Amino acid sequence: MNRIWSFIKKIVTSEYVALVIRIYLGSIFIYASMSKVIEPAVFAENIAGYRIVPYWGLNLTAIILPWLEPICGFLLIIGLRTRATALILAGLLIVFTVFVILNILRGADINCGCLEKVGEPIGWAKVAQNTVWFIMTIMIFFFDRIFLFRRGGIFSRKKME
Amino acid sequence: MEEKSRIRVKLAESTLFRKISSDALDEIASIAQEKFYQTNDAIRILGEHGDSCYIVSSGAAEVFTKGREGTKFELLQMGPGDSVGEIALLTETHNLGAMTALEETTLIEIPRNGFGPILQRHPDVIDAVGKGIYQQFHRVIPAMEREVGRQFLAPYMSWLDFIIIIGLSLIVSLGFNKVNQKGISLFQQITLDEGISFVRPLEAFLKQKKGQSLFVDAMPTNFYEKEHIQGAENLPLTIFDFIYDMTLADEDKEKEIIVYGRSISRHYDEQVANKLSLRNHKNVKILKGGLSAWKKSGCPVEP
Numbered sequence: 001m002n003r004i005w006s007f008i009k010k011i012v013t014s015e016y017v018a019l020v021i022r023i024y025l026g027s028i029f030i031y032a033s034m035s036k037v038i039e040p041a042v043f044a045e046n047i048a049g050y051r052i053v054p055y056w057g058l059n060l061t062a063i064i065l066p067w068l069e070p071i072c073g074f075l076l077i078i079g080l081r082t083r084a085t086a087l088i089l090a091g092l093l094i095v096f097t098v099f100v101i102l103n104i105l106r107g108a109d110i111n112c113g114c115l116e117k118v119g120e121p122i123g124w125a126k127v128a129q130n131t132v133w134f135i136m137t138i139m140i141f142f143f144d145r146i147f148l149f150r151r152g153g154i155f156s157r158k159k160m161e
Numbered sequence: 162m163e164e165k166s167r168i169r170v171k172l173a174e175s176t177l178f179r180k181i182s183s184d185a186l187d188e189i190a191s192i193a194q195e196k197f198y199q200t201n202d203a204i205r206i207l208g209e210h211g212d213s214c215y216i217v218s219s220g221a222a223e224v225f226t227k228g229r230e231g232t233k234f235e236l237l238q239m240g241p242g243d244s245v246g247e248i249a250l251l252t253e254t255h256n257l258g259a260m261t262a263l264e265e266t267t268l269i270e271i272p273r274n275g276f277g278p279i280l281q282r283h284p285d286v287i288d289a290v291g292k293g294i295y296q297q298f299h300r301v302i303p304a305m306e307r308e309v310g311r312q313f314l315a316p317y318m319s320w321l322d323f324i325i326i327i328g329l330s331l332i333v334s335l336g337f338n339k340v341n342q343k344g345i346s347l348f349q350q351i352t353l354d355e356g357i358s359f360v361r362p363l364e365a366f367l368k369q370k371k372g373q374s375l376f377v378d379a380m381p382t383n384f385y386e387k388e389h390i391q392g393a394e395n396l397p398l399t400i401f402d403f404i405y406d407m408t409l410a411d412e413d414k415e416k417e418i419i420v421y422g423r424s425i426s427r428h429y430d431e432q433v434a435n436k437l438s439l440r441n442h443k444n445v446k447i448l449k450g451g452l453s454a455w456k457k458s459g460c461p462v463e464p
Contacts (some may be wrong), residue, residue: 002200002263040338040345045399048426049381058426059345067334071326084322109383
């Protein structure tokens, strides 16, 4: 059992795994933003369905959030300021998950608006998906070490002195 | 005696002492003792004074040290027959690696105290210990190289990063919204048409009982289906034109229409009321307080 645990720890703390996760998560958030950036009115309607964002903030959220996602996604992929980016995405995922859970408990039959404009109902599967992505952001925060954009370019690795 | 016999057998099977003479084995077994450890028990503490060599009799143990950032990295995994701490048999030293039992483990501990005379009487033991130390380095160095390769600096992070990322998102999003043909206003602003007024729930209920008014629910259909005022028509904002043509297009323009339906995020009732007014309905009213006020007043709803 301890050897299995030791193996799992090796995988979880691996900087190569963190790199793969970083690129995967970055791609997901860029993809998620694509439909929302062009049509903020539709995304605003999705957000309104959650009945949590106040009246005065609805349009601002629908305009700004779809751009925060691809910018963070791009930064993750190129490896620039990945810790700050991972924290921002972790915060977003917490907020999204709380919104989804609240509406599941209310029995609301609404569209998630996470990846697609329509046809993506909320549910516990969405909560699980967001939780997995949240864990990935934590892994990036703690274990991401290689192919990072530093002085010297993306392929330099700054070793400890 | 049984313990000593057991120890002697394990010593003879160990990588360290399998090639030494029988007499040397007897002498080492006489000073060695068995020690038992449970899973996760600490066997050696990093940096502590080391004065014994350990041979794994059964079970498994892990030897590790700590990196610069305090992260643990593994040097060796040990099974039956493996040994650690050979240098401690020759000289005073401090533990360069900590050791923990990975499962229930039995170790044979050979103290430096009492080992000196054995070395003097049995030169083959000197040879065995020397080879043991060499093999130890041979096993540890690749593990250290592997771990050192992982010790890259963590990415830099500061408050400025957050300010730049969020600031950049604000600038790009607001700029894009301005040029986007499908852009929206920064804030929802609804100006009610002249002639649209508000009606209180009890007053509206009386009109409903007399059949004087038509009720329109402006919420999205999934909310309408959960609950709505009895007899209300659903006219969601997003598909207003389509539903209006099917339901209210032929309605008398003088007939009173009471619109309700708002949430913390959207005032659907105001937007639908404006649209009805644009369609020349002269007598459009909005239910004050919406469905929640209607229910609080004790007026009936249906799924």
